[in-house]
Amino acid sequence: AAQDFSLRECSKRPTPCGAHSVCKNLPGRYKCSCLPGFSSPTGNNWNPAKPGRFSCTDINECLSSGVCPEHSECTNSLGSYSCTCLAGFSSRNSICEDVDECADPKSCPEHATCHNSLGSYSCVCNQGFVSSSGNVRFQDQGETCEDIDECSKKPSPCGANSVCKNLPGKYKCSCLPGFSSPTGNDWNPAKPGRFSCTDINECLSSGVCPEHSECTNSLGSYSCSCRAGFSSRNSICEDVDECADPKSCPEHATCHNSPGSYSCVCNQGFVSSSGNVRFQGQGETCADIDECSKKPSPCGANSVCKNLPGKYKCSCLPGFSSPTGNDWNPAKPGRFSCTDINECLSSGVCPEHSECTNSLGSYSCSCRAGFSSSNSICEDVDECADPRSCPEHATCHNSLGSYSCVCNKGFVSSSGNVRFQGQGETCEDVDECSKKPSPCGANSVCKNLPGRYKCSCLPGFSSPTGNDWNPAKPGRFSCTDINECLSSGICPEHSECTNSLGSYSCSCRAGFSSRNSICEDVDECADPKSCPEHATCHNSPGSYSCVCNQGLVSRSGNVRFQGQGETCEDVGECFRNSTLCGPSSICTKILGEYGCSRLPWFFLPDVWTPEKPEAFKRTDNPPSRAEVFSMDVKLP
Incomplete structure (x- = not known):
């Protein structure tokens, strides 16, 4: 009966749980739960036995963080919700991605640049254009970007003395004729540098005006005018020849035309009344100059000067000469100068073996040292005729006009000079034996003698030249060792001879001993230890031998031997021959x-x-x- 009652509860209309709920029948009772997207303050699985009143209300999911992806809007609905991407975003793989409006070329008008941003975009007119609305950034296909006429601005953006030309979105600048800019013509703001037109000074350029003219610069232009002394003809400046007029200069003067001017110069030997070298005008005169009155004389020392109208002439005094010759005047080539004539340079002016001494305007002759004057000639003086000219142990050598002393062989001068003069020198004996190495060589004895030396060999050495040799003898002295061992009988019998440098030695051979200068045989058998036990010792000249006694044999098997290293062992006849007995x-x-x-x-x-x-x-x-x-x- 209870079960039937519960069934009737859930089947009632309206349901006992209320709207937006689920009623579930249970034995003798029922329970209520909210549909998804709804909640009750009493919680789900409510039944009438629990406290409170069950009622389901809508859950607003949009109040929860992260319920929708970034860049989206949440819209709540009864029992549910929905997510919609914001404007400028599109849904892809459950996320809202930014829409690049700039990918559509129609987003912005002509002459504008599109700038995409997160969820939006903006249009900006390119440089040189402005939007029809005046806004810098805009979104609207109704907007247009119109060209800005920069050249209409006051002052002109190109500056003074320039021409501004408007172009779509930009402008260009060029200078007026006679002006220039460091950036060049046809400049626009996209190019580097700053456009500014400054006046061109044409006068700084070469050839802008004809030769012999002056250039005058003006703002944007220039002008040319011929200089003084020139006249304009056929667009050139020609020189005016003032010297074509003979009255331009006074008498005794020469006129010198120059480009644009002229000058008068008194001829050589004349001077102007004003003292100026160059002058203009008939007020000047040219007077003769007396050059010979000047101090010092224009001809120089040791000369004679003679004045002439407008000039002078020079001649040298006797004993002097000039490369230009006598009667020289400034019109002749070269420079006049009187120099002393060196008569000593002329051959034969003085006798042979004499010295010529030049003096100013003259000369003198004197015999050289070693010569004496006789009958106007210089004869040689024989200094060697005087025995005191050279010291003892020296030889005098006369020569033309001189002499020399040379120490005899084996002597040396006290000064060290090979040739010398004077008694102040002496010839001292040379001790050749004190030299290192000795002049006699190794293994020798050197004996010094006045002016020479002699050589002898030490005992045990000999020289092919023999002893008491000196450099005056033939051959070359050299001491070599004498090998005494090559001589027969030098050592006693049974001995060996050993040669050594300068000597020799004798030593008895093995098996012999020295006694009374002879080598006697050593009897080794006198020593019982010479042979082993059971052996017999046999002496011989210079040696000995051991022989094992009968029935015994040496360990080495040798019949004769030497040394304690050997032993005599039994032969072992019984072992070798079993039938011996x-x-x-x-x-x-x-x-x-x-x-x-x-x-x-x-x-x-x-x-x-x-x-x-x-x-x-x-x-x-x-x-x-x-x-x-x-x-x-x-x-x-």
Whole structure:
């Protein structure tokens, strides 16, 4: 009955849970839950047994952060919500991406640049254009960008003395004729630099006016005018020749025309009344100059000057000459100058062997040193005729006009000069033996003598030139070692000769010893240690040998040997030959020999050796068995 009641509750209209809910029947009761997008303050799964009143109200999802993606708007609806991208954004992969309006070329008008921004865009007229509305940034296809006429502005943007030309979106500037700008003509603001027209000074340019004229600059132009002394003809300035008029200069003057002017110059030998070198006008006169009255004379020293109208002439005094010759005047080429005539430069002016001494305007002759004057000639003086001219141990050598002393061989001058003059010098003996190395060479004795030296070899050395050699003798002195060992009998018998530098030595050979200057044989056998045990020593001249005794042999196997390193060992005949003693016998080893013994049941001498005369034979009379066992037999 309860179940039926609950079914009737959920089937009621309106439902007991209210709008926007779900009623669920349960045994004897029911429960209420809100539909998605709705909530109740009592929570879901409410039943009448729980406190409160169940009522479902709409949930506004748009109040929750992050319910919609960035750059979108959330719109709540009953039990739900929706997301819409903001203007300037479009939905893609559940996010709102910025729409690039500038991708559409129609977004902005002609002569405008489109600037995209997040969710929007703007149009800006290009430089040189302005929007029809006057706004810098705009969005509207009704807007247009109109050209700005910069040239209509006052003052002109190009500045003074210029021409401004308007162009779509820009303008260009050019200077008027006679003006220039560092940026050049046809300049526009897009080009670098600042446009400014300044006056061109045409007068600074070469050739703008004809030669011999003056250029005058003016603002934007210039003018030309001929200089004084020139006249204009056929657009050129021609020189006016003032010298064409003979009255331009006075008598004794020469007229010199120059471009645009002229000058008068008194001829050489004349001077102007004003004293000016160059002048103009008939007020001046040219008077003769007396050059010879000047101090110093214009002809120079040692000369004679003679004045003439407008000139003068020069001649040299006797004993002097000028390269220009006598009777020279300034009209002649060259420069007049009187110099002393050096008569000494002329050949034969003085006798042979004399000296010529020049003097101003004259000369004198004197015999040279070593010559004396006789009958106007200079004869040689023989200084060697005076024995005092050279010191002792020196030889005098006369020469034409002089002499020289040379120390004799083996002597040297006190000054060190090879040739000298005067008694102040002496010739001293040269000690050749004090030189290093010695002039005699190695292994020698040098003996100094007055003016020379002599050489001898030390004992044990010899020279092919012999001893007591001196440089006056032929050959070259050289001491070489004498090999005494090449001489027979220099050392005693049984000895060796050893040569050494300047000497030799004798030493007895091995096996000999020195005694009384002879080499005697050494008897090595006198020393019992020369040979090993069981060996016999045999002495020989200068040597010895060891031989093992009979029955023994050396360890090396040599029959003769030397040294303690060897030993003599038993030969071992019994081991080498088992039948050496014959049948029924025993061979016994004895140092250096062997012995033979009978077997216990044979009777013979107890031990036989090879030195015994009787033969070792067996007997056929053996002992009885009992005897054998009673015998004290020792087998080897």
